[in-house]
Amino acid sequence: MSASAPERIAVGAGSAASTAWVGSGLLRDAARYLVSQSGRFLLFSAASAHAAAEPVRRALGPRVLLDLEIEDSEASKTLDTVARIADAALAAGLRRDDALVAIGGGVTTDAVGFAAAILLRGVAWNAVPTTTAGMADAAIGGKTGVNHPRGKNLIGAFHPPAAILVDPAAAATLPERDYRAGLVEAFKGAWIADAELAARAAVNLPAILAREEAALLDLLAGSVRVKAGIVASDPMDSGRRRILNFGHTLGHALEAAGGFGRLRHGEAVAWGIAAALEISRRRAGLSASDAAAVRVTLSRLGPFPEPDRDPSLLAPLLSVDKKTTSRGLASILLESIGAARVDESVTPGDWLEAAAIMTLS
Amino acid sequence: MSASAPERIAVGAGSAASTAWVGSGLLRDAARYLVSQSGRFLLFSAASAHAAAEPVRRALGPRVLLDLEIEDSEASKTLDTVARIADAALAAGLRRDDALVAIGGGVTTDAVGFAAAILLRGVAWNAVPTTTAGMADAAIGGKTGVNHPRGKNLIGAFHPPAAILVDPAAAATLPERDYRAGLVEAFKGAWIADAELAARAAVNLPAILAREEAALLDLLAGSVRVKAGIVASDPMDSGRRRILNFGHTLGHALEAAGGFGRLRHGEAVAWGIAAALEISRRRAGLSASDAAAVRVTLSRLGPFPEPDRDPSLLAPLLSVDKKTTSRGLASILLESIGAARVDESVTPGDWLEAAAIMTLS
Numbered sequence: 001m002s003a004s005a006p007e008r009i010a011v012g013a014g015s016a017a018s019t020a021w022v023g024s025g026l027l028r029d030a031a032r033y034l035v036s037q038s039g040r041f042l043l044f045s046a047a048s049a050h051a052a053a054e055p056v057r058r059a060l061g062p063r064v065l066l067d068l069e070i071e072d073s074e075a076s077k078t079l080d081t082v083a084r085i086a087d088a089a090l091a092a093g094l095r096r097d098d099a100l101v102a103i104g105g106g107v108t109t110d111a112v113g114f115a116a117a118i119l120l121r122g123v124a125w126n127a128v129p130t131t132t133a134g135m136a137d138a139a140i141g142g143k144t145g146v147n148h149p150r151g152k153n154l155i156g157a158f159h160p161p162a163a164i165l166v167d168p169a170a171a172a173t174l175p176e177r178d179y180r181a182g183l184v185e186a187f188k189g190a191w192i193a194d195a196e197l198a199a200r201a202a203v204n205l206p207a208i209l210a211r212e213e214a215a216l217l218d219l220l221a222g223s224v225r226v227k228a229g230i231v232a233s234d235p236m237d238s239g240r241r242r243i244l245n246f247g248h249t250l251g252h253a254l255e256a257a258g259g260f261g262r263l264r265h266g267e268a269v270a271w272g273i274a275a276a277l278e279i280s281r282r283r284a285g286l287s288a289s290d291a292a293a294v295r296v297t298l299s300r301l302g303p304f305p306e307p308d309r310d311p312s313l314l315a316p317l318l319s320v321d322k323k324t325t326s327r328g329l330a331s332i333l334l335e336s337i338g339a340a341r342v343d344e345s346v347t348p349g350d351w352l353e354a355a356a357i358m359t360l361s
Numbered sequence: 362m363s364a365s366a367p368e369r370i371a372v373g374a375g376s377a378a379s380t381a382w383v384g385s386g387l388l389r390d391a392a393r394y395l396v397s398q399s400g401r402f403l404l405f406s407a408a409s410a411h412a413a414a415e416p417v418r419r420a421l422g423p424r425v426l427l428d429l430e431i432e433d434s435e436a437s438k439t440l441d442t443v444a445r446i447a448d449a450a451l452a453a454g455l456r457r458d459d460a461l462v463a464i465g466g467g468v469t470t471d472a473v474g475f476a477a478a479i480l481l482r483g484v485a486w487n488a489v490p491t492t493t494a495g496m497a498d499a500a501i502g503g504k505t506g507v508n509h510p511r512g513k514n515l516i517g518a519f520h521p522p523a524a525i526l527v528d529p530a531a532a533a534t535l536p537e538r539d540y541r542a543g544l545v546e547a548f549k550g551a552w553i554a555d556a557e558l559a560a561r562a563a564v565n566l567p568a569i570l571a572r573e574e575a576a577l578l579d580l581l582a583g584s585v586r587v588k589a590g591i592v593a594s595d596p597m598d599s600g601r602r603r604i605l606n607f608g609h610t611l612g613h614a615l616e617a618a619g620g621f622g623r624l625r626h627g628e629a630v631a632w633g634i635a636a637a638l639e640i641s642r643r644r645a646g647l648s649a650s651d652a653a654a655v656r657v658t659l660s661r662l663g664p665f666p667e668p669d670r671d672p673s674l675l676a677p678l679l680s681v682d683k684k685t686t687s688r689g690l691a692s693i694l695l696e697s698i699g700a701a702r703v704d705e706s707v708t709p710g711d712w713l714e715a716a717a718i719m720t721l722s
Binding site for chain 2: 079083086087090091114117118119120121122143145148150151153154155156157158237
């Protein structure tokens with residue numbers, strides 16, 4: 001099958017510039033799209049991403065200096081894992097102009113990207129996301145990092161990959177639950193900034209769920225475009241970029257409350273969005289029809305497991321959000337589909353109330 | 362004693378901007394110069410820097426959220442130490458707009474600065490160097506990091522401190538050997554880029570060695586100005602900034618060959634400069650009188666312990682230099698006092714030859 005030319009999307013600018021390629025057939029053409037100044041690559045692939053790693057490995061051939069499989073569970077997203085990646089890279093003779101390649105889900109791209117950020121004070125890396133969550137979100141925008149016992153992603157760096165390859169074929173073997181949970185992030189991009197994309201993807205939802213490539217590509221390319229546009233306006237995540245956090249303020253707390261095992265990240269975000277809809281209806285003028293449209297799509301992406309809504313469990317988890325400054329929580333509200341804003345007046349109490357009444361049906 | 366106004370030196374620009382303050386009395390006025398968006402500070406001080414930490418602690422008073430003493434030996438400059446700093450900061454309730462303060466020598470500012478780089482994907486920090494090496498060099502320019510079993514500073518990030526306080530009083534209790542070794546870095550700055558400063562400091566050397574504040578301040582401010590100028594021209598260390606590495610290509614290898622215990626960093630750099638003089642005489646047109654002038658100053662800063670010159674020991678250590686790209690070593694040669702250049706044609710063999718004949722007398 002001959003692939004059509006991939007779409008090229010510039011993410012960021014200057015020293016924080018990435019090029020995202022979105023299209024079919026990118027994996028086997030990886031040698032054309034992955035970037036290394038020296039021409040040498042160090043591959044780090046998730047055990048679960050074997051099918052996607054194989055064509056990349058073949059495409060790069062003798063230019064692969066190191067080829068290592070790594071753990072990709074949320075529990076392995078630690079500074080220790082990053083240290084092991086760094087050890088292996090240095091043992092292989094890494095030089096400043098070599099590049100790492102991360103092939104896997106968000107855990108893999110976050111950890112390998114962070115290793116690239118701190119090796120020799122920063123070497124180049126490339127992201128080959130193999131999950132819908134990674135393609136729509138995790139691998140785009142330059143955030144890398146690992147978890148800490150006190151919270152997710154509390155240790156990390158901004159270190160954008162030189163290239164990001166978004167090939168839907170990489171998600172072909174993704175388990176159904178992960179496939180659907182990841183799509184929450186893709187839709188999130190549409191809801192906060194692109195009403196047309198949201199409408200089109202809602203219509204295409206059956207085809208997307210059937211994994212039809214054209215429909216999936218349209219949604220993924222759209223959400224990458226949304227993220228690229230927002231990142232461009234706020235590369236260091238101090239202002240407008242925070243709207244990408246839609247559904248995440250409560251979502252992170254729900255995820256942590258379940259010990260990160262009960263809910264997938266995207267599932268927790270779906271519940272977080274459901275709660276944000278409640279608050280947005282009351283405080284951001286969100287219409288009943290827009291709230292219903294978001295809820296319908298979320299319910300068709302699900303059903304998602306019920307989260308723990310216990311306020312005494314959620315309250316302390318809300319206050320450790322990375323986005324918290326001394327001014328308070330930065331909450332994201334939806335004014336209408338396609339238009340989100342940051343609101344610093346929403347209190348943890350408001351979120352706990354919304355958590356008690358939120359629904360996805 | 363009333364202090365004259367400190368000199369303000371801008372280092373870097375944009376998101377990588379630091380302000381260096383150089384003057385007497387800065388420690389007890391720390392509240393005026395240290396930067397924190399929230400007004401809250403987390404202090405990390407080297408055990409050996411107790412005398413300098415005390416006035417800073419008093420100046421900040423109730424704004425100190427955490428006050429922790431840390432190890433400051435080269436052996437403790439590890440990712441584990443950074444993880445412990447991060448643990449303590451998160452346990453204390455660090456928020457994105459808080460700032461860390463590092464009080465100590467290069468080990469402390471490098472490790473604490475690196476912790477700041479990776480906490481919450483980067484929080485602000487301030488550097489209060491308490492050694493001549495830190496004041497002249499280590500704390501300026503945004504390089505942070507830790508050592509790896511395979512080499513020094515192989516793990517790290519560019520993350521400039523918001524403010525750097527260079528108060529000669531902080532070095533008052535510095536052991537003589539460290540005081541003198543650190544001055545090598547200060548003179549290095551003069552030799553590579555400021556002939557007038559080099560001439561003035563050579564004349565003032567007796568006063569500098571007697572720790573007279575005015576003479577020391579002049580040299581330190583000059584070397585900070587040199588470094589600031591060079592960093593401004595090349596913030597990410599990919600071009601001209603490499604001339605700051607004068608004496609370091611062989612110096613790092615000599616330091617590593619002694620297991621980092623035999624030679625102080627500045628002492629190893631002094632020997633590295635001695636070797637660079639040999640190569641510069643032959644290949645960069647350095648005059649005999651300029652080479653002699655540098656050597657005389659180095660010998661008056663010493664005597665420094667003899668390094669291990671065994672080529673079989675040094676050869677493998679030369680090739681792991683962080684500055685190495687696939688093109689080869691980036692060596693720094695001196696054309697004349699005040700003018701250095703990068704030379705990629707010098708081979709490890711050239712350095713081993715120079716190491717065999719270099720002299721500091």
